[in-house]
Amino acid sequence: MFNRFANPNRFLRLSRPLVPVMAWATVLLMAAGLYMTFFTAPADYQQGQSVRIMYVHVPSAWMGLFCYVGMAVAAAVGLIWRHSLADLVAKATAPIGAAFTFLSLVTGSLWGKPMWGTYWVWDARLTSMLVLLFLYLGYMALQNAFDDPERGFKASAILVLVGVINVPIIKFSVDWWNTLHQPASVIKAGGPSIHPSMLWPLLVMSLAFTTYYVWVLLLRVHAEIAASKIRALRMRQASA
Amino acid sequence: MDAVTDFLAMGGYAAFVWPCFAITAVVMVALLVQSLAALKSREATLRALQQAEEARPRRRRTPQAAPDSTPDTGAEVAREA
Amino acid sequence: MRGFLAIVRRDLSLAVRQGMDSVMVVMFFVLACVLFPFGVGPEPNVLARIAAGVIWVAALLAAMLSLERLFQTDYEDGSLELLTLSPLALEVVVLAKIVAHWLTTGLPLIVASPLLAVLMNLDAAGYPYMVLALALGTPSLSLIGGVGAALILGSRRGGVLLSLLVLPLYIPVLIFGVSAVDAAIGGFEAKAQFLVLGGILLAALPLCPWAGAAALRQATE
Amino acid sequence: MRGFLAIVRRDLSLAVRQGMDSVMVVMFFVLACVLFPFGVGPEPNVLARIAAGVIWVAALLAAMLSLERLFQTDYEDGSLELLTLSPLALEVVVLAKIVAHWLTTGLPLIVASPLLAVLMNLDAAGYPYMVLALALGTPSLSLIGGVGAALILGSRRGGVLLSLLVLPLYIPVLIFGVSAVDAAIGGFEAKAQFLVLGGILLAALPLCPWAGAAALRQATE
Amino acid sequence: MTIFAGEGLVCIRGERTVFAGLDFALGPGGALVLVGPNGSGKSSLLRLMAGLLRPAAGALTWGGAAVAEDPEGHNGRLHYVGHLDAVKPVLSVTENLLFWARLRGQGAAAPDRVAAALATLGIGHLADLPGRFLSAGQKRRVNLARILAAPADLWLLDEPTTALDRASIAVLEGAIAAHRAGGGRVVVSTHADIALDGAAALDLADFTLRPEQVFAGIAGTGAEAEP
Amino acid sequence: MTIFAGEGLVCIRGERTVFAGLDFALGPGGALVLVGPNGSGKSSLLRLMAGLLRPAAGALTWGGAAVAEDPEGHNGRLHYVGHLDAVKPVLSVTENLLFWARLRGQGAAAPDRVAAALATLGIGHLADLPGRFLSAGQKRRVNLARILAAPADLWLLDEPTTALDRASIAVLEGAIAAHRAGGGRVVVSTHADIALDGAAALDLADFTLRPEQVFAGIAGTGAEAEP
Ligand code: HEM
Ligand SMILES: Nc1ncnc2c1ncn2[C@@H]1O[C@H](COP(=O)(O)OP(=O)(O)OP(=O)(O)O)[C@@H](O)[C@H]1O
Ligand SMILES: Nc1ncnc2c1ncn2[C@@H]1O[C@H](COP(=O)(O)OP(=O)(O)OP(=O)(O)O)[C@@H](O)[C@H]1O
Ligand SMILES: [Mg+2]
Ligand SMILES: [Mg+2]
Numbered sequence A: 001m002f003n004r005f006a007n008p009n010r011f012l013r014l015s016r017p018l019v020p021v022m023a024w025a026t027v028l029l030m031a032a033g034l035y036m037t038f039f040t041a042p043a044d045y046q047q048g049q050s051v052r053i054m055y056v057h058v059p060s061a062w063m064g065l066f067c068y069v070g071m072a073v074a075a076a077v078g079l080i081w082r083h084s085l086a087d088l089v090a091k092a093t094a095p096i097g098a099a100f101t102f103l104s105l106v107t108g109s110l111w112g113k114p115m116w117g118t119y120w121v122w123d124a125r126l127t128s129m130l131v132l133l134f135l136y137l138g139y140m141a142l143q144n145a146f147d148d149p150e151r152g153f154k155a156s157a158i159l160v161l162v163g164v165i166n167v168p169i170i171k172f173s174v175d176w177w178n179t180l181h182q183p184a185s186v187i188k189a190g191g192p193s194i195h196p197s198m199l200w201p202l203l204v205m206s207l208a209f210t211t212y213y214v215w216v217l218l219l220r221v222h223a224e225i226a227a228s229k230i231r232a233l234r235m236r237q238a239s240a
Numbered sequence B: 001m002d003a004v005t006d007f008l009a010m011g012g013y014a015a016f017v018w019p020c021f022a023i024t025a026v027v028m029v030a031l032l033v034q035s036l037a038a039l040k041s042r043e044a045t046l047r048a049l050q051q052a053e054e055a056r057p058r059r060r061r062t063p064q065a066a067p068d069s070t071p072d073t074g075a076e077v078a079r080e081a
Numbered sequence C, D: 001m002r003g004f005l006a007i008v009r010r011d012l013s014l015a016v017r018q019g020m021d022s023v024m025v026v027m028f029f030v031l032a033c034v035l036f037p038f039g040v041g042p043e044p045n046v047l048a049r050i051a052a053g054v055i056w057v058a059a060l061l062a063a064m065l066s067l068e069r070l071f072q073t074d075y076e077d078g079s080l081e082l083l084t085l086s087p088l089a090l091e092v093v094v095l096a097k098i099v100a101h102w103l104t105t106g107l108p109l110i111v112a113s114p115l116l117a118v119l120m121n122l123d124a125a126g127y128p129y130m131v132l133a134l135a136l137g138t139p140s141l142s143l144i145g146g147v148g149a150a151l152i153l154g155s156r157r158g159g160v161l162l163s164l165l166v167l168p169l170y171i172p173v174l175i176f177g178v179s180a181v182d183a184a185i186g187g188f189e190a191k192a193q194f195l196v197l198g199g200i201l202l203a204a205l206p207l208c209p210w211a212g213a214a215a216l217r218q219a220t221e
Numbered sequence E, F: 001m002t003i004f005a006g007e008g009l010v011c012i013r014g015e016r017t018v019f020a021g022l023d024f025a026l027g028p029g030g031a032l033v034l035v036g037p038n039g040s041g042k043s044s045l046l047r048l049m050a051g052l053l054r055p056a057a058g059a060l061t062w063g064g065a066a067v068a069e070d071p072e073g074h075n076g077r078l079h080y081v082g083h084l085d086a087v088k089p090v091l092s093v094t095e096n097l098l099f100w101a102r103l104r105g106q107g108a109a110a111p112d113r114v115a116a117a118l119a120t121l122g123i124g125h126l127a128d129l130p131g132r133f134l135s136a137g138q139k140r141r142v143n144l145a146r147i148l149a150a151p152a153d154l155w156l157l158d159e160p161t162t163a164l165d166r167a168s169i170a171v172l173e174g175a176i177a178a179h180r181a182g183g184g185r186v187v188v189s190t191h192a193d194i195a196l197d198g199a200a201a202l203d204l205a206d207f208t209l210r211p212e213q214v215f216a217g218i219a220g221t222g223a224e225a226e227p
Helices: A008-015 A018-040 A049-080 A084-116 A124-143 A149-181 A196-239 B002-012 B014-055 B074-080 C002-017 C021-040 C044-067 C072-077 C079-084 C090-119 C124-151 C159-186 C191-219 D002-017 D021-040 D044-067 D072-076 D079-084 D090-119 D124-151 D159-186 D191-219 E042-050 E071-076 E093-103 E110-120 E136-149 E166-181 E217-225 F042-050 F071-076 F093-103 F110-120 F136-149 F166-181 F217-225
Strands: E004-013 E016-026 E031-035 E057-062 E078-081 E154-158 E185-189 E200-203 F004-013 F016-026 F031-035 F057-062 F078-081 F154-158 F185-189 F200-203
Touching (some): A008 A018, A018 A049, A018 A196, A049 A084, A049 A124, A049 A149, A049 A196, A049 B002, A084 A124, A084 A149, A084 A196, A084 B014, A124 A149, A124 D021, A149 C124, A149 C159, A149 C191, B002 B014, C002 C090, C002 E093, C021 D044, C021 D159, C044 C124, C044 C159, C044 D021, C044 D159, C072 C079, C090 C124, C090 C191, C124 C159, C124 C191, C159 C191, C159 D021, C159 D044, D002 D021, D002 D090, D002 F093, D021 D044, D044 D159, D072 D079, D079 D090, D090 D191, D124 D159, D159 D191, E016 E042, E016 E057, E031 E042, E042 E078, E042 E154, E042 E185, E078 E136, E093 E110, E166 E185, F016 F031, F016 F042, F016 F200, F031 F042, F042 F078, F042 F185, F071 F078, F078 F136, F093 F110, F093 F136, F110 F136, F136 F166
Parallel strands (some): E031 E185, E154 E185, F031 F200
Antiparallel strands (some): E004 E057
8 A cells, every 4th residue: 555654764665776877877878878879870961960959859849748647646745645755856856857858949949049040939849848848847835835745746736737638728729729820831730750860879878868757766866865854853853 | 199189179069068067076075075064063063962962961860761672663763761 | 415515605704894905906916917918018919919918927926925815814823724624625625716816816917907908008909808718717817826825824934935836827818818819809710718718717616726735634633 | 334244145045045036037937928829829929919018918927926925924923024124224224134035036037048948939039138128127116016025014904915016017118128028129229228127227216215215114013 | 223334434624644443333322522632533533424525535414324425415415614713794684594494494484493592592683683783692693593593413512612602601501402302313423511411522642643644645545664 | 311211202104193191211231022912012112222113203312312312323233023023934043043143244253253143042053044934933933143243222022022932932031131231222022921030021002092082194183173
């Protein structure tokens, strides 16, 4: 049975050894991915060397989306089974997901300047990514708005579940909105067909981003556990 | 030498490619460093607090009150009361 | 049902007695719209081009601002605990409060909107569609905002926080509300947009009271 | 002076510790701006035409929303009484709190404005003028809004009421702020507008702390 | 005979275990008085009984059925009086009470019941006064009139004598006695004295954990596990 | 010898005359205890002395000079302790107190004075704790430490013993005695007992108007004019 007193010490025991594993995996995969990005992947016949932006842009966009789903699952587990570790995972995921989403926006607009001639267009995909960033930031703001961390967890869990229902609706309406006003003229559906010489670096980079996520997630969860122990000790000190 | 300048020029896209990778690196490293620093400082605080706790005289503490094995659930701790 | 009506009736008479809730919301709505002629200049064609969008954005902001206190006073004076403990399902309580909120703020906004349409130089063909779109859209705004209002109970900062939670979720309503009016002005069918607005409302109607009730339960813990 | 700095420093550290005050204000600023493309459509030239106005209106609304709690928490926890009883002139206290508010909200808005200018497709020639106009205008917004925030203490409904008090007073700042940017983009001199913005600030600097102090004395009676 | 009972109740608030292993049983006509020092968990236990708080462990049952299964049904058979009086300043006393009575399904009978309740508590003359003109004691009496205006089996009263003068306390005692005589049950937390015949007393201090056991949840077990 | 005195003070709140014709005088080392039933105006008189309220009639003087002439000067020589403790939940106890000390011109000496004040009140061990972890009694002690951390002639204490246990009340009594021994003066309102040697008692009930005189302003003069 899941229990709201999920034992953190067992979790710490199990997950501490994972930290160096993830760290090394990230470093090695990142090195390999960067090497492939710059030395084995070919320049695109249309986009030239700027296509190399893709190898950070696409993984961060994927991770931005993935983290939101992960956060929603963790929040649901925390809310329904009152599993406090899941609450901590949801909380720790938010800043990482927000960072990835932010990166996909920045790298995308840096790519957009040479490709489309402008840093930003109100394209459907871009816009929904921007809204996703706001959903992350709203989650983090709500989480931090309470004196009692327990309330922060529960309130933000409900928010993220409402948000996850809304993400497809937002996505759909933004698609509609954009096609209504401005037929797709800037990027063609599908994008460049992916050749293995480009696919492999992309996959390696994505894997590197994933291990980076796990690494930082573990660090942040460990920090949250330490923080709640500190709160408990402080409270004990206060009531002494 | 030319190879290097060529590489750095990124086919004319240097002004976009390099900032892009630089920003990605900065954000990812910053997040990592912040996470590590938070963990370190909290663990340090925790250790200090726990030492202070140890040092304090324990008035009503009976030897068997402190569970010697890690209990699986807080509820078990509670039931021992 | 009788309990539902009792809550609606109470909230309405509170709104009337506490003075000018509706008036204040409408005034904010008008003020926010009026800022635009000052901001973008008084050229009629520019204003007409952006009129529908500005009116909708102002409606969003007005709904959001007024929602901040939806549960706040009941929370502070202990009524919310007693409402939670009523034999009514909490979802029904939440729905009743949201309905009362819509009657005191959404409805006046709809009534005031033609006035703003005139001020903003909106094409006359758009008036009925504007009203209809607001009539379908504002209930969704109240419903979605009600969840946000329940979530921020007891938090350190109300207004700004609520806007961060709620505004992103308002975007679909905004998009279809505006495009319904624009389509009508442009001479197109606006049926699809109205269907979507209705669909959003139908989806929000069961979901939001449920989420709001969950939020209230943890706020009164 | 030492007391002044003590208050500023305290309010800054409160803002930092309470988490993300500045971040939230900037987010609202960005969100409010982003609503407009959804409202008026994504065409770059339309957006560029209204960009300066929209950014200024969003700045007004963000300042107003964040001001709601300028004195509220101090009022609720009893700090405001003690500040009123400090040996400092109450006007200085009010000014210090407004300065701290500007540092935590006005300044971030200014920093974030070029980003919005990009999003809204503002003519690049306007960027420096936009920033300069905001730098001259936002202190006035904080000063004027501070008076409103002091006036609404203890009233039943904060947010909406504050907007009704404050937004009309913000209109001059809005007009000259926007027209400075528009002039610069159109290739005209914007000196007159900046002079007026500076003049408003110079007038608000002594007047608003005085009015705010009077309002606070009322509230703590 | 339906029994309202709790078994092995554990209450955790703000990461702190307030009490643990608490049992009680209350039959029709029964009364339970909660005592204990500040912060020992009297209010928490009442909120738990009302279903406002969920026990971290243990079960709350009514006639053998778990209360958590049917929260609305449980709400229907209880009245709760907390620290706040829920009197709206802009509504008159009667309007305030009518609302709560109607919410509990008192239709046509509501005005009469409300008037009778006001008379019982000796504030019939305030019936038309807006809530904002009431003193603290008067507000508290309005709140108590609320529970008289609609019948419910279980009364949960958290320091109901706060701000009441001696005469009003006597009225309250009479109302509780009448309620119990009719088969109702009542749980009262109090610092002051309130006279209830044959009431069982529950001292919350008996269920408070020793300081070193107090901290539950993640933090607690962590701290506990340290050598 | 500077005397702090009030003459013919009248206090009107919410269109109601709370008290009228009240005189007092307080010399260095003096103490005044305000007593009276709820709502008789103890808190109102203290706020009036602090300058938070203005008397509807009468004069408040310090060494003969009207207090209203130089409000900042008056603020500089008084400390007020009200019902709220003004402890910021996100600042540590020391940070909270340092702010108030600095605001009163305690520069470099502030940290030492704050530490000493905390030690006096027996909460030195809480110095680094954020305010949100404090119980009601601990917050009240922090508030009292505030008035020890910066010197002021006149202490105005509104029910300072609220939420304090016996030991802390004794500490407070000691602090007041020391303050008076150093020539300070103190006005205390209290329901509980607090031992102050040679303090004058002022019963606010003596200055409350008869019911038919109570309504001031338009209503009041009207009622007065009735035969
Ligand atoms: C701010 C600007 C941009 C944002 C927010 C953005 C966002 C995204 C997102 C969310 C994805 C993942 C979509 C998915 O897998 O379903 C993606 C993928 C991709 N983006 Fe971007 N993008 C931006 C600009 C660009 C630009 C300028 C280009 C190139 C001209 C580009 C090319 C691609 C490609 C090739 C993919 C992967 C192919 C695919 O999954 O469809 N993006 N982008
Ligand atoms: N909302 C809350 N969040 C977190 N902890 C709380 C909350 N309310 C109370 N507590 C804590 O729970 C414990 C029990 O509080 P409770 O109010 O039940 O005590 P009580 O016995 O009613 O005290 P009193 O006699 O003061 O009314 C206290 O230590 C308190 O600090
Ligand atoms: N803010 C206010 N506005 C209007 N009337 C007020 C206000 N505060 C208090 N009063 C009224 O003034 C009268 C005196 O109140 P005050 O708080 O001074 O009494 P007190 O003697 O301190 O009572 P207690 O023993 O309850 O503290 C009361 O009748 C009260 O109703
Ligand atoms: Mg209690
Ligand atoms: Mg008092």
